[in-house]
Amino acid sequence: MQIHVNGRQVEVAKDSTIGELLKSFNIQAKLAVVEQNQQIINKTVYDETILTNGDTIEIVHFVGGG
Amino acid sequence: MLTIGGKSFHSRLMLGTGKYPTFQSQKKAVIASKTEILTFAVRRMNIFDENEPNLLEELDLQQYDLLPNTAGAKTANEAVRIARLAKATGLCDMIKVEVIGCEKTLLPDPFETMKASVQLLEEGFTVLTYTSDDVVLAKRLEEAGVHAIMPGASPIGSGQGIINTMNLQFIIEQSDIPVIVDAGIGSPSDAAYAMELGADGVLLNTAVSGAKGPIQMAEAMRLAVQSGRLGYKAGRIPKRMYGMKSSPETAMIE
Numbered sequence: 001m002q003i004h005v006n007g008r009q010v011e012v013a014k015d016s017t018i019g020e021l022l023k024s025f026n027i028q029a030k031l032a033v034v035e036q037n038q039q040i041i042n043k044t045v046y047d048e049t050i051l052t053n054g055d056t057i058e059i060v061h062f063v064g065g066g
Numbered sequence: 067m068l069t070i071g072g073k074s075f076h077s078r079l080m081l082g083t084g085k086y087p088t089f090q091s092q093k094k095a096v097i098a099s100k101t102e103i104l105t106f107a108v109r110r111m112n113i114f115d116e117n118e119p120n121l122l123e124e125l126d127l128q129q130y131d132l133l134p135n136t137a138g139a140k141t142a143n144e145a146v147r148i149a150r151l152a153k154a155t156g157l158c159d160m161i162k163v164e165v166i167g168c169e170k171t172l173l174p175d176p177f178e179t180m181k182a183s184v185q186l187l188e189e190g191f192t193v194l195t196y197t198s199d200d201v202v203l204a205k206r207l208e209e210a211g212v213h214a215i216m217p218g219a220s221p222i223g224s225g226q227g228i229i230n231t232m233n234l235q236f237i238i239e240q241s242d243i244p245v246i247v248d249a250g251i252g253s254p255s256d257a258a259y260a261m262e263l264g265a266d267g268v269l270l271n272t273a274v275s276g277a278k279g280p281i282q283m284a285e286a287m288r289l290a291v292q293s294g295r296l297g298y299k300a301g302r303i304p305k306r307m308y309g310m311k312s313s314p315e316t317a318m319i320e
Contacts, residue, residue, distance in 0.1 A: 006110045025113040031122055032111055033154040038147070040154045058110065060151050062122055064092070065107025065137055066082025066222070066249075066271030 001053035012051055019047035021057065032059050068267050070244055071160065071192030071213040073131065075102045078261070079291045080133065080246065082271025086280060089124045095274055095284035096125065105133045105162060105269065108148050127157065133194065135162040142181035149186050161186055162216065162248075162269075164196040172222040172249075176203050180210065187211050196248055199233040201240070208243050215241055216269060219260060220250030223272045227256035231263065238264040254283075254290035261294025262302065 002009055005021070012021060018034055018041055034041045035058040041049050051057070067074045080103040086092035096104065104125070112118040134152035139145035142165060149161045163183050167175025174197055183195045187210065194214040195207050204215045217237050220226035227250060228234055238245050244266035251257050251270040260268050268291055277283035 006113055008114065027111065027113060031120070031155055031157070033108075033151045035151065040150055042154075058151075059113055060108050061111045061120065062106040062132070062134060062152070062155065062157075063109045064083040064085065065135055066084045066105055066269070 001051075003051055003053070003055040003057055005057045006059055016051055017047050018049045018051065018057070021051065022046060022059075025059075027059070032061050034059050068244060070194065073192075075131070077102045077288075077291075078267040078295060079257075079288055080105060080248075080267060080269040081274065081284070082269065084271050084275060086275045089119060091280050092275070093124050095280040096130075098281050099274070099284035099288050101288075102129075102131060103133050103160075104130045105135055105271070106152075107135055107137045108152050109138075131160065132158040133160045133162050134158060135164045135196075136182065137164050137166075139165050139182070140167070140175070140178070141165065142178045142185060145178070145182035146185050146189075149182075149191060150189075153191065159190075160192040160194060160213075162194045162196055163212075173198055173218070176200065180207065183207060183212050184210050194246065199230045199237065201233055201236045204237045204245075205240055208241055212243065214244040214246055214266075216246045216248035218249035219247050219256065222249040223276075224250050225252030225273060225276075226250050227252050228259060228263075234260070234265070235263055254286040257287050258290040258294035258297070261291055262297045264298050267291070 001014055037056050068078050077100055079099055079101050081099050081101040082105045136145035136148040139148055145165050165175050165178040165182055166172055183193050186193050193212045194216055195212045196216045197203055199217045219228040246267040246269050247260040247265045248269040251273050257268045274280050274283045
């Protein structure tokens, strides 16, 4: 199925989780915050949160700024 | 000591982390500034390039309080969304509310700024609001309960210094909460002047990151903020129209 991740279309397996998505990008250990359809997902439930076809996922972090 | 939302700081200089030539110079500039508060922006992670360096990994975050901003927001809703994302990192409670209303001048949208500040206060954030030098708006923000007012000296990144001294003085005089002069500071004298006027602190970024020597400039800014604060506490002499001799007028040699 297709989801949108940070503005790009990404193909993921049916019923995969946010935890698996982060693993696929190799960013589990980084200080990321994840939004699924504009809802912030708590880190503790990444592995239980199922992705749905058409989901919009934003993975954000802190960058330099004033 | 500078106290914001129940937290106290020795340093009155807050430093932005944007646009340094290298991570190394940034790290050294942060150390030279002796700041205790660093600002950040919230952006999409470049997940498609896992080698992209992460700024946070270069800094010892235990030593600093983080002040993320809502830069990029043009509406209150966008600012609130960014603030929630920032808080979800679990690294900070403070938020610098910044809602830009004009792309050319980068001046804040007062209506959306107020709306976002009120919403974030309701959600329990420690709110530091970036605002113009509008005196009444600063008062209204204080009445709404924000923890600090951050009037711009001049447009963000312009390096113009303080262009409306009188408004800034009015804001400082009327405020019972910290006033942090944010945006537009170009040189150490600008920072010192803001502190001499009685500002509680200064937030700057480009003045350091864009300097030829960011590390030296960070130190210069640290000294300027300290110097200005000390001068403010000491109380400057009144200005006079004409000269007044400082050497004795008696026992003249004839």
